[in-house]
Amino acid sequence: MSKVAQLTKGILRENPIFVLVLGMCPTLATTSSAFNGMGMGLATTFVLLSSNVVISAIARFIPDKVRIPSYIVVIATFVTIVDLVMQAYATKLYESLGIFIPLIVVNCIVLGRAEAFANKNTIFDSLLDGLGMGIGFTFALTLLGSVREMLGNFSIFGLPIIPKEPFWLKEVFFHDPILVFVLAPGAFIALAYLIAIFNRFKK
């Protein structure tokens, strides 16, 4: 597989959310707005990238029997780094993501890539794979966050999408946003339709 394909396969063809349907918990929980979704995506990308690189570098030295616990320690280390850095420099995002930052550790995507890819490929390939999967994950979370924010709050990245003028446009067509989309049920419903649309256009 070429290097470019290694990088881009995670974005559409093997997108972790829309195709593999992995890592559902943070996907549903942190996408109440586009910004939160993107923040979660970037944090996971960092962990995915770093753990992929380190695991592919040390995989040869780890006995097969203690493979999974060792990977979990590597992943948990990077998650702790993200946790502390975000707490210091992005406090507001840290508070809105809450418990889902430490929970990156049990995100199936991260351990899945370590087990399925990083431990039997070169460091550079693992880096590309981690980056590609991370971008695909971030793309999916940002998309889901944008859809939910647009429907549930009439805004995207905090910017209103309904023009103030003319006055009747808002009054007649866009009276109230569909609040349920920023609440829990909206997450399930929006993701269900996004995956369905994705399936429809896949082939």
Next chain:
Amino acid sequence: MEYLIIIIAAIFVNNVVLAQFLGICPFLGVSSKISTSAGMSGAVTFVMVLATIVTFLLQHYVLNPLGIGYMQTIVFILVIASLVQMVEIILKKLSPVLYQALGIFLPLITTNCAVLGVAILVIKKNFNLVEGVVYAAASAIGFGLALVVLAGIREHLDLANVPKGMKGAPIALLTAGILALAFMGFAGIVK
């Protein structure tokens, strides 16, 4: 009374799956049959309560006195992973019947984020040990409830004519969404 509030809040109002989004992977993965989902719920209840006790003691008697609270994530996940292994070995030896029933679900629980999530939440909410255990047990029951209800619906969905693109994950998510809408009706019962 206090405990009753914790129980009702954890099972219905802040249901661990449908309101807090913890443990979605097994929720979607093993919810196609009622019997398997009941087995999974049993295993989760067992591990969740045990993990909460162990992590609570570790946090308050090891991590906090040593001033290394930031090691929480690493320590907790290792404890849960080894606990699951241990439970598996002990069950196999002591109670083959229970092992038969729960055995295949145990390895899956390590990556069930509800277990780690509840362990962290108990620390975050400043519960004492008894409250923590009650909260963990109630959360696990809430998980089981959501899982079994979804499994019941999905067994019937097998007979329905689902549009091609909606087959599999999308229809399960959509069902879960409607279930979550129903559970929103409980909001306001507690506080």
